[in-house]
Amino acid sequence: MSAVATVYVPRDSSARAVGADEVADAIAAEAKRRGQPLRIVRNGSRGLAWLEPLVECAAASGRIGFGPVQPQDVAALFDAGFPDPAALHPLSIGPVEQLPYLKSQQRLTFARIGLTDPVSVEDYVGHEGFAGLRRALQMQPEAIVNEVTASGLRGRGGAAFPTGIKWQTAMRAAATPKYVVCNADEGDSGSFADRLVMESDPLVLIEGMTIAGLAVGAEMGYIYVRSEYPDSVHTLEEAMQAARAAGYLGDNILASGRRFDLEVRVGAGSYVCGEETAMLESLEGRRGIVRAKPPLPAINGLFGQPTAINNVVTLASVPIILARGASFYKDFGVGRSRGTLTVQLAGNVRHGGLIEVAFGVTLRQVLDNWGGGTASGRAVRAIQVGGPLGTYVPPSHWDTPLDYEAYAKFGGVVGHGSVVVHDDTVNLAKMARFAMHFCALESCGKCTPCRIGAVRGEEVIDKIMAGQDTERQITLLRDLCDTMVSGSLCAMGGMTPFPVLSALNHYPEDFQKGSDHASRRNPQKPAAVA
């Protein structure tokens, strides 16, 4: 080897949580011991969770991967020739981009994750970064909004509201100052796409928010990140500093005379603050209590001013739309679901991770083409799509395309695209009870159906599971769910019945007394599964 070899070890929390820091240290120590000069880049994660820590070596033909690597593997890797990409070791997975898992995706929003150093502006620019912003700086606000509207982009946080319409409302509002707020309170179990953006390619979020600022006429943006994501906060802060130093944020963006800056605000462990009006309350320094709408936040939002509020993935999808044009983005997808969906495959699955593909893929394709079966080796029984407020999708709908309208037609929710797999040891009555329990824990308390309904829901399901007057209690549960759906102010109370009713409708056998799949099917201990 002539030049100094470059080795990539991710710094994303999904890699750090399984030992990436220790692996990076071990590689540095081993290289030093052997007198081999080595450059270690802490890149983002590719989103292939089961391969983390995924170590990569730069080769002329692309990057060669090894994973999942543990510190104790490092010496043997070097013995096999590492960091020479030709090294052969049982952990070799070959050229990373040729992995079917990655090759079969259409990564637009997530095109850079894992490739770049997340906080390097130079690296970002070298991979098409800031091309969208450069173009936006040449455009009138109306033209930017029109481009986003024409792309068909809808809110990726779950509500799927057309982004262009929201921006237009904020743009047309007369009051100033205006704000851009990024909802990074990704509290839903099963979802991790926002976290991946913030930790693996934060500059794309910064670029997207800056473009939003230009479009609606805001000079200040806030990113509201949950306190459970300390790594995201640190990476964002680092990336913002780098962007400011390079002239992409601040008083005079790329010498255009335009101004935009950002501030990260950290939440404090309240799930309901993911609801946009509760988030605004929290940003203003109050309890995260939901506000009644109207007024729309786009007209009367943060500090009473016009505010464009978007989810992380939505904002991170804007740069490529501006860089390549609305029609490029719109060409992906089906029906009114344009562009790509970031499927977050999670739970009891062998190959969990981020799968960015055009809308229209089915759950069965996700399981067959990417999932690789359950982690436990048992049969899949239920899949919850769209987070804790999404439904349990029964096998009869595993061939329905993941498309907002197709899912809505059977009462399902595509939401942000999280897919949580449960094997056949799951008890759906227990999961329904958990949904009510979670709502009772996290309800902000403003409206009665949510605050009291969730508590009563938990009690009623307890009675059903105990076989007390089951038929009448089930009627009561349905009635209660109806009240919550129709009478709650926000999605917390309004959608908690979705998982509950889907469990009851599709898995009624679990609501019979003594129906405990765990005991009936004699499972292996789930925690012992590798």
Next chain:
Amino acid sequence: MSTAAVDVEGAVERALERHRTRPGALLPLLHDVQHELGFIPAESVDAIARGLNLSRAEVHGVITYYTHFRQHAPAAHAVQLCQAEACQSMGAEALAAHAQSRLGCAMNSATDDGRFSLEPVYCLGLCASSPSMMIGERVYARVTPQRFDQLIGALEAGKTR
């Protein structure tokens, strides 16, 4: 840690210095106070309220609304086990049972020596590597009972990483 030993007044003053003029300053300020002291002591409420021109009720209301803000000195190592759906599908409940017996304390409580506390958390965003947990600000994924014991053992032995 007794509250007498910590500089509550100084911590609040420093946090006010940093955040006083900022719109919506209360949460950033409370984060700073908690970062410095480990919790937000009751005796800090008055100074925070005066500093931000709020009522004590407003400040108290915010502190008690958010689960992240602690009103009492925390254990040396706050262990948070994810108990949300994705982690449940991978044995989070069994792990919680194991953790309680290993540490000898129930969920939402601390060990007698005050070294460890155990709490549920609802999602750490590591749902493709479940089950996950957080100790202090460090996250861990694919946590088996064996790995849990190793990590706790290392902390007990005083190794920090």
